[in-house]
Amino acid sequence: MKLTADAIVIGGGLVASAVAYGLTRLGLKPVMLDEGDVAYRASRGNFALVWTQSKGPGVPEYQQWSRLSSDKWSELAAELQSETGVDCGHRRNGGIHVCLSEDELAKRTQVVEQLRAEAPPGRYRAQMISRAEMLKLLPAFGPDVVGGAYCPDDGTVNPLFSLRALQRAFSARGGRYFCDSRVSSIAAAPRAFTVETASRSISAPRLVLAAGLGNKPLGEQVGLNVPVRPVRGQIIVTERLKPVLEYPTTYIRQTVEGGILIGESREEAGFDDTLNHTVSQTLAARAIRTFPFLKQVGVVRTWAGLRVMSPDVYPIYEQSSAYPGAFVCTCHSGVTLGAAHAFEYAKAVVDGHLPEKLGRFSSRRFDVQARH
């Protein structure tokens, strides 16, 4: 079947869905192409923080970009709720980073100070807090907690409901979403792209690669260098509890439904997304040190997801110079950056050029590294 569209977005996770939804907001009728039910889909396995307090020491552009998205999440959530009736579960009560040793505390203090120094005055609002202040926020902290950081701008969403809402709103605005549509090849010319799947051939003047780990091979077909690799992260979720943790912490939080999410590890394991039991043990042990009441609480599920990681952990935003009209949008914090992607990145795609503030995230930075 042959189809034409205003734009093709490849991917079906949070990054693709946010950009694709953003394109429909600007009046485009894009096609979004996703793989099947079982795929490397980090959007289904993440920890769902909308987080700023630790983002981008040494890279102020990243700090500002994360903060912008965090600021715009309430707007995105409200808009999606009114368009689809789905509550994305966005909460912005502030978030805590927990330190379990003096060493962790010293390291975190350094990060917080550097970020404050690199932010415009008054923009960075996280601060280190004492154990006593931590206990005032969450009395459930255990004796091993020595202190931490608190940032009023941090929050969480329900990533699964957000994904569902973005995709619904996208379809409702005239976008077409095709699952089970793995892209096998791309024929590229400037502002003219034809993408092949097993059952369809789709042409459009704009192409956005937002396929997570799939961006690397797809990028090669349109002259984009996207050196992403998988980094495995495991998460544990417990049975539902009555509300106990009012604030999220970097590695432990209570969901709106009541379950406690415990994450998240980092492991180089290639494309292997099976669970490493030793990692589960370590996560569980650390969670119990942080909140001793968790020891008795029942585990319902554990899973491993593959993060989409660039060599320097920052996003890759680029337009192909060989084939203008082809963009790549990839990052490892697709939840936090969801609003920025929906509102700002989509606009850049429509405008036909990326704004200067995203210049820091060009994939040309990796060429430079390679030449050294």
Next chain:
Amino acid sequence: MFKRVIEFEGPVLGVVINGRECSVPASFTAAAAMLASEDGATRETPISGAPRAPYCMMGVCFECLLEIDGVPNQQGCLVPVAAGMRINRQRGARTV
């Protein structure tokens, strides 16, 4: 609702079901003990508070969640009774 119709041999134990002392055969599970002494719901769901009772009695459905000896959300159909065991209904989500 459930009555003992075959008396398999074996000891009898004292347990406390929803605050009431009962004696039950040692071959009972906590869920069986509950069904033998109570009618109707043995738990309320954590989401809507709907009444539920054991459904499969073989460990797959998790409708038999009970508070046993103070520990909430135990799978009652897989826990054999023990002397002095306190078995209570599970009311909604676990509290900590």
Next chain:
Amino acid sequence: MASILGIFCAANFGLRTLLTMDTFELAIVGAGPAGLAAGVTAAALGLRTVLVDEQPAPGGQIYRGIEAASRHPDSARVFGEDYMAGADLVRQFRASAVKYLPLSQVWQIDRDRNLWIRGANGVTAIGARQVLLATGAMERPVPIPGWTLPGVMTCGAAQTLLKSAGLAPSGRIVLAGGGPLLLLIAAQLMRAGNPPAAILQTSTNLRRAIAHLPRFVSSPSYVRKGLGLVAELRRAGVRIERGVGDIRILGETRAEAVEYIRAGTRRREQVDLVLLHHGVVPNTNLALSLRCEHEWNDAQHAFQPRTHAGLGSSVEGVLVAGDCAGIGGAKAAELRGRIAAYNAATNIERISTDARDRQCAPIQRELRPHLRARPFLDAYFEPPRDLLAPVEDDVVVCRCEEVRAGEIRRIVTEQSCPGPNQMKAFVRTGMGPCQGRLCGLTVVELMAQTRGVSPGEIGYYRIRPPIKPIALGELATRAQEK
């Protein structure tokens, strides 16, 4: 961002402790006919064997409580000869050299074939060269209006209470559904002193079954048993309503009545207890968590692990036998358990393939009549479509997360959804404590019927450990030094 977790030193620590664990040549999960027979056979072949089961005593579902029951004079009359036959198998098992771990849940088998167990002494782990999954079957979920009310349980649940605790329901009981077990359990309840007020049988599918009839009647014992039960129930005055449809259970806080349509008219029965049943399906969560490949069995409307002739799964060193590999009944489970044990012995080069083939030939011959009867039963008792996938929108499909049929259907029709895992993400089906056991097949059927494709094309949930609930403190436990 640097990791705060010392994952790599943790990995080293884990390895060291694992090496000191007790290791067996064969580890069997499940003490039903398949697991017991495999254990007895493996031990006779000299394999160091362990058998792990979550129940307090051997027997599995069919022979539940058989040791205690066989000592009671009423058991044979109430439960019948098929049940009593289990006593002998359990005796052989007790006399064998198999190490038996009762009251022990296997909540994870890791990539190195270590079994992680939660038992009376907390969490332990054991290693195994070969693993046999004999986790049996569970009753197919029967998602009809009102099925979540107290006062509704499965027929198997009532049977389990009777076998293991001698407990029978009092008051007015109605059984509803289909499948060969429905009548057996009705008869057992009747013999135990409380005959059901009625048995509501859904339509049987003789048209689909007729082709298999000749093979079925060539397995005379199945025919004799089935007809015998009907006659026994009729003699005792139990009403059997056939061709019943649109069954619904009414009540506010407990079941009070059951309604159904028969011969075009709606009828109603007052009830104290409704017992539902529509056949059994493989209990595959452990196999799924090991990522064994599964296939759709269209005749049985269920997924089962893909096995080859030696009963091996797609995962090296993991075998599957009994009803968890496809429903065949207790006798077939026992025979396949024995075959699996010979294959496990061959896989670790304890016996030659020739010896295995010689030993297995007579077992295969004995197996044949049992397999012959199955296609007829599967077709004749095929679950009606509206029972596989509820038509009414407000029927609860996922009991744990209280997700209704309409919500699932709406996702399929109003926005694309590639399969049950994305569905899980969108509406939380299968995210509760039962981990999809009670909603998985219904979600798949709903998606398949709405899209007009086979459930096999839809696929199934990905299942990950722990497959049984454990406390976080138990998850944190390292393997114990032995």
